[in-house]
Amino acid sequence: MRWFNLLKRRHRDQRYQPVVLVTGCSSGIGLALARLLWKLPQYRVVITLRSHSLGKLSDAGLTNNERFWIQQLDVTSAEDRRRLINEITQRWGKVDILVNNAGISYRAVVEHMDSATELLQLETNYLGPMGLIRLVLPGMRLTGRGKIINVSSVSGMLAMPTMASYSASKYALEGASEALWYEMRPLGINVSLIQPGFVRSNSFRNVVYSSQSALSQAMGGPYSEYYRHMSPFIEKMMQRSRTTPETVAHTILRVIRTENPPLRVPASIDASVFYYIRRWVPRRLLHPFLFWCLPGSRTWGLLYSQKRG
Numbered sequence: 297m298r299w300f301n302l303l304k305r306r307h308r309d310q311r312y313q314p315v316v317l318v319t320g321c322s323s324g325i326g327l328a329l330a331r332l333l334w335k336l337p338q339y340r341v342v343i344t345l346r347s348h349s350l351g352k353l354s355d356a357g358l359t360n361n362e363r364f365w366i367q368q369l370d371v372t373s374a375e376d377r378r379r380l381i382n383e384i385t386q387r388w389g390k391v392d393i394l395v396n397n398a399g400i401s402y403r404a405v406v407e408h409m410d411s412a413t414e415l416l417q418l419e420t421n422y423l424g425p426m427g428l429i430r431l432v433l434p435g436m437r438l439t440g441r442g443k444i445i446n447v448s449s450v451s452g453m454l455a456m457p458t459m460a461s462y463s464a465s466k467y468a469l470e471g472a473s474e475a476l477w478y479e480m481r482p483l484g485i486n487v488s489l490i491q492p493g494f495v496r497s498n499s500f501r502n503v504v505y506s507s508q509s510a511l512s513q514a515m516g517g518p519y520s521e522y523y524r525h526m527s528p529f530i531e532k533m534m535q536r537s538r539t540t541p542e543t544v545a546h547t548i549l550r551v552i553r554t555e556n557p558p559l560r561v562p563a564s565i566d567a568s569v570f571y572y573i574r575r576w577v578p579r580r581l582l583h584p585f586l587f588w589c590l591p592g593s594r595t596w597g598l599l600y601s602q603k604r605g
């Protein structure tokens with residue numbers, strides 16, 4: 297009887313075709329991962345886009361078929377999230393692997409953000425992904441296996457000026473994922489954070505400006521020097537990076553395929569370097585040093601500064 301059960305389980309495992317759900321697949325890392333999964337028949341795949349981006353996929357040659365499903369999802373909408381998971385459950389039973397990739401990045405100093413923009417940043421990069429996780433966990437718990445893969449960033453270990461809200465969203469994702477790792481360990485569910493640094497792509501074009509940060513760049517003001525230096529600096533670092541969306545997508549695929557992947561997975565050389573800098577250099581030295589390295593930082597705000605001494 298025991299042998300029969302073992303054989304039955306083995307047979308079922310051979311037919312096991314995990315359902316992978318990836319969010320934010322209209323461009324960048326999400327699109328690169330979608331292209332990889334398109335070629336892998338061992339997975340059933342759901343990729344999601346916002347409705348205004350659905351047209352972008354026809355150029356990429358990705359279409360619906362019996363194991364590849366393109367769905368609409370705005371991660372900030374609780375109704376969208378519920379509808380999507382219900383539809384996947386009806387069609388394929390459950391989600392086995394969730395890749396929370398969708399994200400936005402505000403370029404604004406703290407003073408130029410407001411409650412609405414802060415909330416949108418957090419809803420997209422943190423609250424939405426957590427909402428999706430809550431919807432897929434019950435199915436994973438029932439079968440005692442599953443993977444949650446959250447795309448974080450180097451900004452989740454080191455913050456940069458003009459990107460405070462983005463960093464806050466990634467730090468939040470890092471903290472919650474770490475707690476979830478402990479919670480899920482006894483239940484057979486893996487939790488991983490993918491940490492890309494600068495990625496060579498056009499994603500800097502998708503950066504979002506709050507109305508005040510856009511105004512400050514156009515009209516000047518106490519923070520205009522910060523933007524004048526930081527925006528081209530980040531753009532340049534991205535263009536010079538050896539890491540592409542395809543490289544990061546391969547890293548995510550490796551995590552999908554690994555039996556017990558680690559919690560944190562650096563996805564670029566700079567991410568590994570920053571990891572060790574963060575670990576070994578005392579913060580008291582690290583922050584002044586990084587400030588000194590930032591372009592033009594010694595001139596930032598000088599004309600407007602009332603600093604004494």
Ligand SMILES: NC(=O)c1ccc[n+]([C@@H]2O[C@H](COP(=O)([O-])OP(=O)(O)OC[C@H]3O[C@@H](n4cnc5c(N)ncnc54)[C@H](OP(=O)(O)O)[C@@H]3O)[C@@H](O)[C@H]2O)c1
Pocket residue numbers: 319320321322323324325326345346347348349369370371372396397398399400401420447448449450491492493494495496497498499502534541
């Ligand atoms: N590029 C980098 O240098 C870098 C570095 C570190 C970490 N990351 C992280 O990697 C992930 C992917 O970034 P990427 O570089 O590939 O950026 P990207 O090319 O701008 O792609 C972002 C994706 O997220 C989607 N998205 C944005 N808001 C959404 C929402 N409310 N609901 C659903 N989808 C939404 C976008 O879809 P739409 O077409 O609908 O806007 C797009 O498909 C993000 O989490 C980002 O924080 C990127």
